Amino acid sequence: MNDAATRKLALSHLWVAFIAFIVACFMGQYQVLERSGFIPALDSPSVYFASVSTHGVLMAFVLTFFFIMGFGYTIATTSLKQPVWNKPLAWAGFWLALTGVVLAAIPLLTGKASVLYTFYPPMVAPAVFYIGATLLVVGSWVWCVIMLVMFMHWKKANTGQPVPLAMFATAMNALLWLWTSAGVALEVLFQLIPLSLGWIDTVDAGLARTLFAWTLHPIVYFWLIPAYTAFYVFVPKQAGGFLFSDEMARLAFIVLAVFSLPIGFHHLYMDPEQAKGWKLLHAIGTFVVALPTLVTGFAVIASLEIAGRLRGGKGLFGWIISLPWTNTMVLSVILSLLMLIFGGFGGIVNASYAMNAMIHNTAWVPGHFHLIFAGTTVIMYFAIAYYFWPTLVKKPLFSSSMALVQLWTWFIGMSILTTPWHVLGLLGQPRRISSVVYNNLLTLAWKPYEFMMIFGGLILLGSACLFIYILAKTQLNPAAEAFDQQIEFAEPIYAVESLPEWLNDIKLWNKVIAVLMAISFGYPILQFFFMDSSGSSPWGF
Amino acid sequence: MQTEPLKQKCEQLLQNLNSQLCDFYAQLRAIHIDQLERKWITISLIVIGLFVGIIVIDAFFHGVNPPGKVETVDSASLHLNKEFAEDNLGVQVDAKGHVTVRMVAGRYSFFPKHIDVPAETPVTFRWVSMDVLHGVHIPMTNMSTMIVPGYVAEIITTFPKPGEYPVLCNEYCGLGHNHMWSNISVIAKENWTAPVKSPAKGVSNNE
Numbered sequence: 001m002n003d004a005a006t007r008k009l010a011l012s013h014l015w016v017a018f019i020a021f022i023v024a025c026f027m028g029q030y031q032v033l034e035r036s037g038f039i040p041a042l043d044s045p046s047v048y049f050a051s052v053s054t055h056g057v058l059m060a061f062v063l064t065f066f067f068i069m070g071f072g073y074t075i076a077t078t079s080l081k082q083p084v085w086n087k088p089l090a091w092a093g094f095w096l097a098l099t100g101v102v103l104a105a106i107p108l109l110t111g112k113a114s115v116l117y118t119f120y121p122p123m124v125a126p127a128v129f130y131i132g133a134t135l136l137v138v139g140s141w142v143w144c145v146i147m148l149v150m151f152m153h154w155k156k157a158n159t160g161q162p163v164p165l166a167m168f169a170t171a172m173n174a175l176l177w178l179w180t181s182a183g184v185a186l187e188v189l190f191q192l193i194p195l196s197l198g199w200i201d202t203v204d205a206g207l208a209r210t211l212f213a214w215t216l217h218p219i220v221y222f223w224l225i226p227a228y229t230a231f232y233v234f235v236p237k238q239a240g241g242f243l244f245s246d247e248m249a250r251l252a253f254i255v256l257a258v259f260s261l262p263i264g265f266h267h268l269y270m271d272p273e274q275a276k277g278w279k280l281l282h283a284i285g286t287f288v289v290a291l292p293t294l295v296t297g298f299a300v301i302a303s304l305e306i307a308g309r310l311r312g313g314k315g316l317f318g319w320i321i322s323l324p325w326t327n328t329m330v331l332s333v334i335l336s337l338l339m340l341i342f343g344g345f346g347g348i349v350n351a352s353y354a355m356n357a358m359i360h361n362t363a364w365v366p367g368h369f370h371l372i373f374a375g376t377t378v379i380m381y382f383a384i385a386y387y388f389w390p391t392l393v394k395k396p397l398f399s400s401s402m403a404l405v406q407l408w409t410w411f412i413g414m415s416i417l418t419t420p421w422h423v424l425g426l427l428g429q430p431r432r433i434s435s436v437v438y439n440n441l442l443t444l445a446w447k448p449y450e451f452m453m454i455f456g457g458l459i460l461l462g463s464a465c466l467f468i469y470i471l472a473k474t475q476l477n478p479a480a481e482a483f484d485q486q487i488e489f490a491e492p493i494y495a496v497e498s499l500p501e502w503l504n505d506i507k508l509w510n511k512v513i514a515v516l517m518a519i520s521f522g523y524p525i526l527q528f529f530f531m532d533s534s535g536s537s538p539w540g541f
Numbered sequence: 542m543q544t545e546p547l548k549q550k551c552e553q554l555l556q557n558l559n560s561q562l563c564d565f566y567a568q569l570r571a572i573h574i575d576q577l578e579r580k581w582i583t584i585s586l587i588v589i590g591l592f593v594g595i596i597v598i599d600a601f602f603h604g605v606n607p608p609g610k611v612e613t614v615d616s617a618s619l620h621l622n623k624e625f626a627e628d629n630l631g632v633q634v635d636a637k638g639h640v641t642v643r644m645v646a647g648r649y650s651f652f653p654k655h656i657d658v659p660a661e662t663p664v665t666f667r668w669v670s671m672d673v674l675h676g677v678h679i680p681m682t683n684m685s686t687m688i689v690p691g692y693v694a695e696i697i698t699t700f701p702k703p704g705e706y707p708v709l710c711n712e713y714c715g716l717g718h719n720h721m722w723s724n725i726s727v728i729a730k731e732n733w734t735a736p737v738k739s740p741a742k743g744v745s746n747n748e
Binding site for chain 2: 045046049114116120121122123204205206209244245247248251268269270271272273274275276277279280283284287288290291294295298299302348352353354356357358360361362427428429430431432433434435436437438440442494500502503527531532533534535536537539540541
C-alpha cells in the first residue's frame with residue numbers, strides 16, 4: 001500500500017461514497033421531520049418523495065458501491081501484495097460510475113424521478129435516470145472484473161497456496177454482485193429504458209417485480225460482505241487475539257454468496273403474480289441463509305473471547321470487560337453485533353412467509369433495514385474508514401476519542417430512530433407516506449413515536465457530520481513527520497497450509513449458483529411469456 | 542444404434558459425479574471444526590429446522606399461506622370486464638352464503654369507499670388496480686396484499702373483532718399516495734345482513 005497511485009484510487013472511491021452518505025443523511029433528517037407533521041411549513045409530498053428517492057439511491061447504490069470498490073482495491077493490493085491490475089481500466093470504471101451518478105442525480109434532484117430507488121413500473125421516470133443507474137452498475141462490473149482477474153493471477157502465481165481470506169471474501173463478493181445485478185439489469189435494459197423512451201407501449205409490472213426481487217435480496221449481502229470481512233480479518237487482531245477458524249470463515253462466505261441469490265421472493269410474499277409454492281421454496285432458502293450469519297456471530301464472539309482472555313480477562317463475562325473498548329474497530333464490532341441481534345430477530349419475522357402479512361410495507365420494514373444496514377453494516381464502514389485512513393493518507397487519525405464518540409452516538413441514534421419505527425409498523429403505519437391524513441383514531445397512537453424518531457435522526461446527523469469532519473481533518477492536517485502504518489490481517493489460531501480447491505476458488509460455486517438460480521427463478525420468469533397477460537401503459541407520478 | 546454408447550456415457554458421467562461428491566464429502570469432513578463450533582452449528586440447524594418446520598406444516602396442513610393465486614386481468618379495461626364493472630363491486634353473497642368482496646384500487650382511493658363485512662366469517666377479497674402499483678393493508682388484521690396492475694390479488698381472511706377499520710394504501714403510487722385510503726366496517730355476525738343487490742356505491746364517506 002505504499003503505491004501512491006493505488007492510494008489515490010481507493011481514496012477517490014471512498015470520498016465519493018462518504019459525500020453521498022452525508023448528503024443523504026441531511027435528507028433523512030428532513031424526511032423524518034416532514035413526515036412527523038410537527039412543522040406544517042415543511043409539508044410537501046413532491047419535495048418529500050424526491051428526497052426519499054434520492055436518499056435511497058445515494059445510500060443504497062452510491063455509498064455502498066463506491067465504498068465496496070474502494071475497499072476491494074485496498075484489500076486486493078494489501079492482502080495479495082500486488083498492484084491493481086490495469087489501473088486505467090479501474091479509473092474508467094470509477095468515472096463511468098460517477099457519470100452515472102451525476103446523470104441520475106439531475107432528474108432526481110429536480111423532482112422528475114420520484115419513483116423511489118425500487119423504480120416501480122408502470123410509473124416511469126425520464127430515461128436519463130435509468131441510464132445513469134445503468135452506468136453506475138456497469139462501473140461496478142468493471143471493479144468485479146478487476147477483482148476476479150487479480151484473484152486468478154495470484155492463484156496462478158501461487159499454485160496450491162490458500163488465497164488470503166480477505167481476498168477470497170472479496171472475490172466471492174464480486175461473483176455475488178455479477179449474479180445479483182443481472183436481475184435489475186434485465187429489468188432496466190429490456191423494460192424500463194425502452195418504456196421511458198417510448199420504444200415499447202406497455203410493461204408487465206409482475207415481470208418487472210420478479211426481476212427486481214432477483215436483485216433485491218442478494219444486494220444486501222453485497223453491502224454486508226465488507227462488514228463481515230472486517231469481522232474476520234481485522235477485528236481479531238485489533239482486539240489482540242486470533243481468528244477462530246479460517247476454513248469456517250470461507251465456508252460462511254460461500255454459503256452467504258450461494259444462498260443469498262435464489263431467495264428473493266420473500267420480497268414478493270404479498271404479490272399476486274407468483275404462486276405460493278415458489279414463495280415457500282424461497283422462504284426455506286431464506287432461513288438457510290441465516291446459518292452463515294449465525295456461524296459468523298459465533299466466530300467473531302469466540303475470537304473476541306480469546307483476545308479478552310489473552311488480555312487477562314477472567315470468569316464467564318470478565319473477558320468482555322478486558323476487551324480494548326477504546327479501539328474503534330473493536331467498539332464497532334460490539335455495537336454492530338448488538339444491532340445485528342435485534343435486526344436479525346426482525347428479519348426472521350419478515351422472512352416468515354405468511355406472518356409477513358402483519359408487517360409488509362408498514363413502517364416496520366424501513367425500521368428493520370435501517371437497523372441492519374445503516375446500523376450493523378454502516379458502522380463497520382466507519383470502522384474500516386478509521387482503520388484505512390492513516391494508511392491511505394499517511395497521517396495519524398486526527399482524534400480517536402472523537403471517533404469513539406462518533407461510533408457511540410451512531411449506535412444510540414440508530415437505536416432511538418429504529419425502535420419507534422418498528423413499533424409504528426406494528427401499529428399499522430404504512431411506510432412511504434409523507435404525512436398522516438387518515439381521519440382515524442388509530443393515528444393518535446402514532447404521534448409520540450414519530451416525535452422520538454426526530455431525536456434519533458438528529459443524533460445520527462450529528463454523528464455523520466462528526467465522521468466526515470474526522471476524515472477530512474485527518475487528511476488535511478499538515479504532515480508532521482513520515483508516518484507509515486500498514487494494514488494488518490488477523491492470524492488464525494491454526495494456520496491453513498492447504499485447502500481443497502472448492503474452499504479456495506469460486507468456479508465450482510459459480511456453477512452451483514447457476515443451477516440454483518435456474519431452479520428458483522427459471523419457471524417464475526418464464527411463466528410471464530406463456531400466460532395471457534396484458535401489460536400496463538406508462539404512468540407519471 | 543446410438544443408444545449403447547450414450548448409455549455408457551451416462552453411466553460414466555454418473556460415476557464421475559458420484560466419486561466427486563464422495564471426494565467433496567470426505568474433504569468437508571476433513572475441515573477442522575472446533576467441538577464448540579460443531580455444537581453451535583448443530584443448535585443453529587435445529588433452530589432453523591424448527592422455524593422452517595412450523596412454516597411448512599402451517600402451509601400444508603393449516604392452509605396458512607400468503608396470497609398466491611396467479612390470475613391475470615386487463616387493468617386498462619376494467620370497466621368492460623364483467624366481474625369488475627362498477628355494479629359488481631363491493632360485497633356479494635353467493636347461493637352458498639360465501640361472502641366475496643370485489644374492490645378496485647386507483648389513484649387515490651379504493652372503490653367502493655366504504656363496505657360492511659361480517660365478523661368471524663371467511664371473506665374472499667378480490668383486488669384489482671386500474672392504473673399503477675398499489676398495496677392494501679387493514680391495520681391490526683392480516684388483510685394485506687400488493688395490487689399489481691395486470692393481476693387479480695385474491696386473499697381470504699376472517700376478521701375476528703367487529704369495529705371500524707381504515708383501509709390504507711401501503712405502496713407508493715404517486716404524489717397523492719398519502720390520501721389513498723377508505724373505510725371498512727366489520728359488523729358482528731348476528732347484526733350483519735347481506736346486501737340485496739350490490740348497488741353502485743360511489744358516495745364518499747371520507748373526510
